[in-house]
Amino acid sequence: MTDYAPSSSLLIYATWVAVSLFVVVAALLVVSVLVRIGVLFKEKNKNKFLQQWEPIIEQSFGPKATTALPELNPNDAILLLMLWNYFHAVLRGKSKAKLNEFAYATDLPNYAEKLLKSPSAQDRLVAIMSLGHLGKKTYWQTLRELAMEEDPVLSLAAARALVQIDAVSAMRFLAKLIVHRIDWSPSKVALLLKEAGADAVSERLREEISNAPTDKLAHSIGYLKFAHSYTALPVIRKFLKMDAPEQVIIACLDVLAGFKNPEEMPDLGDFLEHSTWKARAQTVHALAPDDLPLVRMFISHPSWRVRAEAAKTLGQVGVQEDKELLIRLLQDPEPWVRYYAAQALGTLPFVESRELETISQNQQDPHTASVLKQVMEEKKVYGEVA
Numbered sequence: 001m002t003d004y005a006p007s008s009s010l011l012i013y014a015t016w017v018a019v020s021l022f023v024v025v026a027a028l029l030v031v032s033v034l035v036r037i038g039v040l041f042k043e044k045n046k047n048k049f050l051q052q053w054e055p056i057i058e059q060s061f062g063p064k065a066t067t068a069l070p071e072l073n074p075n076d077a078i079l080l081l082m083l084w085n086y087f088h089a090v091l092r093g094k095s096k097a098k099l100n101e102f103a104y105a106t107d108l109p110n111y112a113e114k115l116l117k118s119p120s121a122q123d124r125l126v127a128i129m130s131l132g133h134l135g136k137k138t139y140w141q142t143l144r145e146l147a148m149e150e151d152p153v154l155s156l157a158a159a160r161a162l163v164q165i166d167a168v169s170a171m172r173f174l175a176k177l178i179v180h181r182i183d184w185s186p187s188k189v190a191l192l193l194k195e196a197g198a199d200a201v202s203e204r205l206r207e208e209i210s211n212a213p214t215d216k217l218a219h220s221i222g223y224l225k226f227a228h229s230y231t232a233l234p235v236i237r238k239f240l241k242m243d244a245p246e247q248v249i250i251a252c253l254d255v256l257a258g259f260k261n262p263e264e265m266p267d268l269g270d271f272l273e274h275s276t277w278k279a280r281a282q283t284v285h286a287l288a289p290d291d292l293p294l295v296r297m298f299i300s301h302p303s304w305r306v307r308a309e310a311a312k313t314l315g316q317v318g319v320q321e322d323k324e325l326l327i328r329l330l331q332d333p334e335p336w337v338r339y340y341a342a343q344a345l346g347t348l349p350f351v352e353s354r355e356l357e358t359i360s361q362n363q364q365d366p367h368t369a370s371v372l373k374q375v376m377e378e379k380k381v382y383g384e385v386a
Contacts, residue, residue, distance in 0.1 A: 052070065053079075055084060056070075059097055061091065069106060072107070077108070078115065079325070080111075080126070081111060081130050082126055084099065084103060088133040100135070104132065112134075113131075113139075115127035115130075125156060128143065128146060128157045128158050129157060132161025132162070136165065137166065140162070143162050143165070144173070146163065146227065152181070152184055155288075156192075156331045159177065163196045163200075167195070167196040171200045172204060175204035175208045178193075178205070179205075179208045180210070186219065186222070189221070190226070193223055198226060202232070205223055209224065210238070217244075217248045219251075221235075224255050225255055233256075236252045237291070241294070241384075246303045250305055250309045253309040253312070254309060256313055257312060257313040257316040259317065295310055295314060295317070296310070296325060299329060305336075307334070308334070308339075314326060315340075315344025323348060326344050330365075330368055338367070339367070339371055341374060342368055345359065345372070346372070346376070356375060360376070373385070
């Protein structure tokens with residue numbers, strides 16, 4: 001048998017492979033160390049920047065504003081804009097005007113405009129937020145164009161900035177976008193509408209939602225919570241009287257649950273003529289007498305989701321006669337309907353714990369009985385029963 005001896009060329013090749021791997025690993029280690037050093041350096045600079053500028057901004061909206069401002073390094077402008085936006089988010093009233101004076105003194109509007117052209121989405125988002133807080137119509141057309149862009153985060157941020165500048169004018173074209181842009185975050189749209197106010201959003205939302213295609217209704221009807229009831233309720237009634245899809249009915253019932261029953265407001269006519277705006281505002285969330293029959297109609301709907309939503313709604317706006325309907329729903333074949341019916345019974349102010357206990361004892365489903373017992377305990381804890 002002959003011994004196998006590797007050729008010299010093979011040994012040289014193996015050596016070069018080993019050396020190459022060593023060099024690559026060493027290079028990666030060096031790069032990772034340098035990156036870490038860079039991160040630490042940037043973090044140190046950031047902390048140093050915040051320590052310098054945060055007290056200056058705080059003084060700007062106080063009684064002793066700093067008149068001699070340090071020179072701002074253009075590379076730090078993004079940090080100052082972010083810090084300035086943070087203060088805008090947490091402050092209210094006259095302090096915001098003081099913040100804007102500080103912004104112009106440090107040329108922040110100019111930096112914000114430049115950032116709109118940045119390739120970084122985060123930089124452009126900071127710029128958009130800044131222009132909204134500045135509240136100047138100078139940036140109106142730019143923000144309007146940004147609100148039409150495909151990016152859901154940047155376009156919604158631009159929409160909010162427009163509302164901050166002029167809510168009434170903004171809603172003239174934003175209402176259509178709000179209805180059709182299903183990629184916009186519903187929670188952030190809700191904040192936008194709340195910020196705009198019912199006077200600005202009511203009529204525009206009514207018009208757009210009334211004429212919206214069916215596939216846009218389920219996600220947009222809920223926004224009517226931010227409209228005046230005298231504007232929103234006719235739209236809700238229209239869809240509830242139609243053969244609307246399940247999700248549309250659920251959305252409509254959810255909106256109805258946010259309004260008040262007229263029986264809770266016996267002097268409604270007096271409120272309408274009251275001398276104070278707060279008293280007149282009580283009429284805004286009042287249901288009409290024919291709204292409850294609309295809700296009751298859905299407790300026998302083929303979809304258990306609709307029946308469950310009807311139960312939840314009756315828990316918010318129901319009257320004495322709705323108690324029997326909810327007790328009947330405790331026998332529903334769908335567990336979730338029974339669950340929400342039990343919760344609704346506990347929500348009604350005229351159903352006391354003693355009565356709930358009797359209803360619970362008559363239940364064959366142990367889960368429903370358990371929910372009713374939980375509701376009784378909650379009534380005791382929160383003092384809803386004398």
